[in-house]
Amino acid sequence: MPFSFDSATFPRRIYDLIQREGLHHERFFSAHLRLASGAYFKQPGKCLRPKLLVLSCLAAGGDAERALPAAAAVEVFHTWTLLHDDLIDHDSLRRGQPTAHVLGAALAKESWELSEEYAADYGRSLAILAGDVLQGQAMHLIAGMADVDAELKNELLVKMSGELYPQLLGGEQIDVELSYREPEECRAEELLAMMRLKTGALLSYCAWAGVMLAGQNKRELAAKLANFAEFCGIAFQLQDDILGIKGDEKQLGKSTASDLREGKRTLLLCKAWQKITQNEKGLLIKTLGNPTCNSEELECARQIIINSGAIEESAELAQQYIDRAENILEEALPESTAKQGLRQWSAAMLKRKY
Amino acid sequence: MPFSFDSATFPRRIYDLIQREGLHHERFFSAHLRLASGAYFKQPGKCLRPKLLVLSCLAAGGDAERALPAAAAVEVFHTWTLLHDDLIDHDSLRRGQPTAHVLGAALAKESWELSEEYAADYGRSLAILAGDVLQGQAMHLIAGMADVDAELKNELLVKMSGELYPQLLGGEQIDVELSYREPEECRAEELLAMMRLKTGALLSYCAWAGVMLAGQNKRELAAKLANFAEFCGIAFQLQDDILGIKGDEKQLGKSTASDLREGKRTLLLCKAWQKITQNEKGLLIKTLGNPTCNSEELECARQIIINSGAIEESAELAQQYIDRAENILEEALPESTAKQGLRQWSAAMLKRKY
Numbered sequence: 001m002p003f004s005f006d007s008a009t010f011p012r013r014i015y016d017l018i019q020r021e022g023l024h025h026e027r028f029f030s031a032h033l034r035l036a037s038g039a040y041f042k043q044p045g046k047c048l049r050p051k052l053l054v055l056s057c058l059a060a061g062g063d064a065e066r067a068l069p070a071a072a073a074v075e076v077f078h079t080w081t082l083l084h085d086d087l088i089d090h091d092s093l094r095r096g097q098p099t100a101h102v103l104g105a106a107l108a109k110e111s112w113e114l115s116e117e118y119a120a121d122y123g124r125s126l127a128i129l130a131g132d133v134l135q136g137q138a139m140h141l142i143a144g145m146a147d148v149d150a151e152l153k154n155e156l157l158v159k160m161s162g163e164l165y166p167q168l169l170g171g172e173q174i175d176v177e178l179s180y181r182e183p184e185e186c187r188a189e190e191l192l193a194m195m196r197l198k199t200g201a202l203l204s205y206c207a208w209a210g211v212m213l214a215g216q217n218k219r220e221l222a223a224k225l226a227n228f229a230e231f232c233g234i235a236f237q238l239q240d241d242i243l244g245i246k247g248d249e250k251q252l253g254k255s256t257a258s259d260l261r262e263g264k265r266t267l268l269l270c271k272a273w274q275k276i277t278q279n280e281k282g283l284l285i286k287t288l289g290n291p292t293c294n295s296e297e298l299e300c301a302r303q304i305i306i307n308s309g310a311i312e313e314s315a316e317l318a319q320q321y322i323d324r325a326e327n328i329l330e331e332a333l334p335e336s337t338a339k340q341g342l343r344q345w346s347a348a349m350l351k352r353k354y
Numbered sequence: 355m356p357f358s359f360d361s362a363t364f365p366r367r368i369y370d371l372i373q374r375e376g377l378h379h380e381r382f383f384s385a386h387l388r389l390a391s392g393a394y395f396k397q398p399g400k401c402l403r404p405k406l407l408v409l410s411c412l413a414a415g416g417d418a419e420r421a422l423p424a425a426a427a428v429e430v431f432h433t434w435t436l437l438h439d440d441l442i443d444h445d446s447l448r449r450g451q452p453t454a455h456v457l458g459a460a461l462a463k464e465s466w467e468l469s470e471e472y473a474a475d476y477g478r479s480l481a482i483l484a485g486d487v488l489q490g491q492a493m494h495l496i497a498g499m500a501d502v503d504a505e506l507k508n509e510l511l512v513k514m515s516g517e518l519y520p521q522l523l524g525g526e527q528i529d530v531e532l533s534y535r536e537p538e539e540c541r542a543e544e545l546l547a548m549m550r551l552k553t554g555a556l557l558s559y560c561a562w563a564g565v566m567l568a569g570q571n572k573r574e575l576a577a578k579l580a581n582f583a584e585f586c587g588i589a590f591q592l593q594d595d596i597l598g599i600k601g602d603e604k605q606l607g608k609s610t611a612s613d614l615r616e617g618k619r620t621l622l623l624c625k626a627w628q629k630i631t632q633n634e635k636g637l638l639i640k641t642l643g644n645p646t647c648n649s650e651e652l653e654c655a656r657q658i659i660i661n662s663g664a665i666e667e668s669a670e671l672a673q674q675y676i677d678r679a680e681n682i683l684e685e686a687l688p689e690s691t692a693k694q695g696l697r698q699w700s701a702a703m704l705k706r707k708y
Contacts, residue, residue, distance in 0.1 A: 024516065028524030028551060030531055084486065088479040112534040122530070125442040128482055129527050132438065135489050136519025143511040150504035157497040157511060162378065165490025170382030173483050176476070177384055180466040197382060 003064040005051060005341065011044035017072035021137050029133075032107050036100045036130035037137075040079045043095045046352075048236075049074040052203060052345060053210040056225050058338035062214025066147045070156065070213060073141035074206050077160070080134035081168060081202075087127045088176060089262050090291070096253035101127035152216050156209055164205045171197025178265040179289055183273045183281075191267040192234065199240075200233030224332040228346070231325035236349045238318035241266035243353070245305050251353045257298040263289020267317075272310035280304045315350070322346055357418040359405060359695065365398035371426035375491050383487075386461050390454045390484035391491075394433045397449045400706075402590075403428040406557060406699060407564040410579050412692035416568025420501045424510065424567060427495035428560050431514070434488035435522060435556075441481045442530060443616050444645070450607035455481035506570050510563055518559045525551025532619040533643055537627045537635075545621040546588060553594075554587030578686040582700070585679035590703045592672035595620035597707070599659050605707045611652040617643020621671075626664035634658045672704055 004010060018041055026034045050071035057067040085091075086099040093099065098106065104123030108114045114122060142156050174194045178186055207229035211222035243252060244259035245268065259266065269288075273281065287293045287301040305311070325346050333339045358364060372395055380388045404425035411421040439445075440453040447453065452460065458477030462468045468476060496510050528548045532540055561583035565576035597606060598613035599622065613620065623642075627635065641647050641655040659665070679700050687693045 025520035028520045030524070030527050032531065033524065033527040084482050088482060108534075114534070122534075124478070125530050126527070128438050128442060128485075129523050129530075131482075131486075132489070133520065133523050135486070136515045136523070139493060139511060140515035140519070143508055143515055150508040153508050154497055154504040157493060161490045161494035161497055165494070166379035166382045166487065169483050169487050169490070170384070170387065173384050173387040173480070176479050176483075177386065180462075180468070180476075 002337065003054070003058065005054075010051065011047040013068065014047050014050045014072050014075055015041055015044050017069060017141070018076055018137075021072065021076070021141055025133065025137055025140075032104065032111075032126055033130060033133065035107065036104055036126045037133040039097070039100050039103055039130075040082060040094060043097065045075070045079075045095065047071075047075060048345075048348075049078050049202065049206045052229060052342075053206040053213075055338050055341045055345060056207040056210025056229075057213045058210075059225070059333055059336060059342055060211040060214035060218050060221055062210070067210060067213045069141050069145045070148075070209055073138045074202065074209070076134050076141060077138040077164075078202060080131045080138065081172070083127055083131035083134065085172065087124060087131075088172075089258065089264075091254060091258050091262075093254040099127070100130050104130075148213065152212065155212065155216065159205065159208065164201055167197045167201035171195070171199070171201065174198075175264070179263040181265060183265065183269060183285070183288070186265045186270050188267060188270060191265065191270060195234045195237040195267070196230060199237040200230040203229040203233040203236070221332060224328055225342075228325045228328040228332065228342070231321045231328070232346045232349050235318040235321040235325070235346075238267065238314050238321070239350050239352065241268045242311055242314055242318075244268075245302055246311060248353060256302070257295070260287055260298055260301050261289070261291055261293065268305065268310050268314045271313050272305045272308040275308040275310060276304060280308075318350055322350060356691065357408070357412065359408075364405065365401040367422065368401050368404045368426050368429055369395055369398050371422060371495070372430055372491075375426065375430070375495055379487065379491055379494075386458065386465075386480055387484060387487065389461065390458055390480045391487040393451065393454050393457055393484075394436060394448060397451065399429070399433075399449065401425075401429060402699070402702075403432050403556065403560045406583060406696075407560040407567075409692050409695045409699060410561040410564025410583075411567045412564075413579070413687055413690060413696060414565040414568035414572050414575055416564070420499075421564060421567045423495050423499045424502075424563055427492045428556065428563070430488050430495060431492040431518075432556060434485045434492065435526070437481055437485035437488065439526065441478060441485075442526075443612065443618075445608060445612050445616075447608040453481070454484050458484075502567065506566065509566065509570065513559065513562065518555055521551045521555035525549070525553070525555065528552075529618070533617040535619060537619065537623060537639070537642070540619045540624050542621060542624060545619065545624060549588045549591040549621070550584060553591040554584040557583040557587040557590070575686060578682055579696075582679045582682040582686065582696070585675045585682070586700045586703050589672040589675040589679070589700075592621065592668050592675070593704050593706065595622045596665055596668055596672075598622075599656055600665060602707060610656070611649070614641055614652055614655050615643070615645055615647070622659065622664050622668045625667050626659045626662040629662040629664060630658060634662075669704070676700055676704060 022038055053071045053074055054064050054067050058064050083100045086094055087101045091099050092102045101123040104126030105119040108119040108122035142153055145153055171194050175198055204226040207225035208222045211218050211225055247256055249256055284301050284304055287297050329342055376392055407425045407428055408418050408421050412418050437454045440448055441455045445453050446456045455477040458480030459473040462473040462476035496507055499507055525548050529552055558580040561579035562576045565572050565579055599610060601610055603610055638655050638658055641651050683696055
């Protein structure tokens with residue numbers, strides 16, 4: 001029977017593995033730490049990263065079942081970055097539920113009747129530690145794989161710690177710093193480099209790890225699929241930025257205003273900046289990174305970006321990255337069901353609504 | 355030539371390894387992330403953990419040189435916990451220098467002339483990411499060890515991720531939560547369990563890893579020295595709490611008021627609580643966890659604790675833990691220079707002034 005990526009089955013299997021891993025760790029945890037470190041697993045995500053890892057493994061002739069713990073590991077890895085990012089970005093919703101630091105603040109009020117300010121402080125502490133917890137869990141899911149030999153596990157962890165970690169965190173930090181820069185001073189190449197690190201590096205790791213799990217000698221194919229995934233990652237981020245302005249809040253499970261309120265310097269914003277009038281720039285700059293602006297001002301800023309035509313340009317650029325990715329894929333692999341799966345996976349980057 | 359633990363040589367060697375590791379990662383980093391992730395390595399610490407790891411390796415007949423990268427790893431591991439702890443505890447000084455989030459806030463003011471509030475927010479983000487960076491570096495120092503076979507490295511990482519991570523973070527979170535509890539509701543057993551997790555787990559890991567690096571079959575000895583180190587860890591924390599009230603600020607490189615201002619529930623505080631008058635309790639409770647109290651109030655609170663006699667009691671308990679640790683050590687190993695080193699190492703827990 002072929003491996004099932006059915007949207008009802010696959011995420012459930014990944015999340016079952018994650019939950020079992022969580023149970024191993026949480027013996028030492030207070031109720032709050034259990035809740036916070038497990039919060040983002042209550043509602044299964046799309047499992048884009050586990051799917052990429054398993055598809056890459058299958059495409060390279062490997063065994064999908066054997067790759068599942070690593071697939072769970074990349075989902076947990078992704079989740080700790082979300083926890084710490086949400087805290088850094090002051091986001092309050094994730095998949096329609098409170099983010100970890102917001103949950104922590106609510107727990108503090110409930111448990112000790114703390115004031116707003118003290119509760120927020122406690123929420124931040126809890127989210128930091130819960131993100132740290134998940135870093136341990138991601139590592140343990142790989143280090144503890146029963147059916148994989150130590151050499152290979154070691155190579156997966158060397159890459160995770162020596163490349164993925166510094167690239168992803170370097171990208172995240174550039175993202176934070178850019179938001180303090182004037183929009184006209186943000187260059188497209190810098191923003192693309194940031195996306196490559198922040199979003200591309202983990203997807204690239206997933207594809208690479210999937211192939212390596214099919215055979216440690218398949219380095220050439222692993223490098224090619226890593227490259228494929230990196231381009232998809234940039235397209236994913238471009239689409240993310242579009243959804244951050246134009247998406248459906250219900251489907252997204254978060255506010256479309258948060259990128260603006262946080263003052264994120266997206267390529268979309270920079271493209272819009274080049275197209276709008278001085279007057280529109282003035283209106284936009286008042287909103288960017290201003291936590292006190294009201295919903296009318298945010299809506300006005302959104303409309304300026306939407307009307308600028310930058311969304312269409314970003315979407316076209318995203319399509320170009322997907323095309324480049326698919327060219328790599330065509331060249332790298334003979335036709336197979338898994339290759340077809342990877343093609344659909346990459347096309348889904350741009351079709352997704354959340 | 356015997357391996358040198360000379361206070362001029364040994365920390366320098368460990369810090370050189372850490373610096374080299376940092377250079378590998380920081381290619382992807384902005385100047386701020388480089389500064390923040392390297393901040394706590396500017397002034398070598400005491401290297402208690404690396405020393406324990408190498409001594410344990412030597413005591414088990416292993417090669418100290420081969421164990422050095424793992425010794426550097428536990429120092430980096432310890433350092434990320436310090437970075438995130440300092441942020442959670444609102445500490446502003448570490449080894450006489452600004453903590454990472456305070457450094458980050460200063461960088462934000464310098465770079466973008468941000469207000470106090472926004473600069474503090476940026477500082478927090480930077481400290482979170484810098485701590486995450488060090489988690490990757492600690493893992494990479496072990497996963498990347500050249501002279502150690504993959505089986506052993508894998509076992510070191512399984513223990514780090516599956517035991518050390520959840521124990522240490524579980525302990526840290528209990529520490530945070532206890533500070534919201536009334537002092538009379540904090541039980542000694544709970545506080546000791548917290549210390550065992552928060553401080554004992556990492557020392558225990560160091561001793562265990564050192565022995566395992568001498569031979570993966572020396573599990574029995576590894577477990578014994580892990581136990582020895584755990585008891586030393588509790589003694590270390592008891593002494594830390596004493597120094598947090600009675601230490602010399604210059605030598606400590608931090609304020610002796612911070613434990614009180616942060617409202618830490620230490621065993622020392624709980625012992626004092628049982629001995630003081632209702633009036634003294636009233637004075638103390640006004641200071642604990644109150645960031646606005648002035649230096650006179652803090653000094654008054656300190657004196658109440660000092661005069662209660664709880665310090666002598668805590669010191670005696672710490673000595674008992676060292677005695678238990680030394681009994682284990684005596685029984686576990688034949689006499690050797692390394693054993694003598696471990697004996698001195700454990701005695702130093704209580705002699706230290708910072």
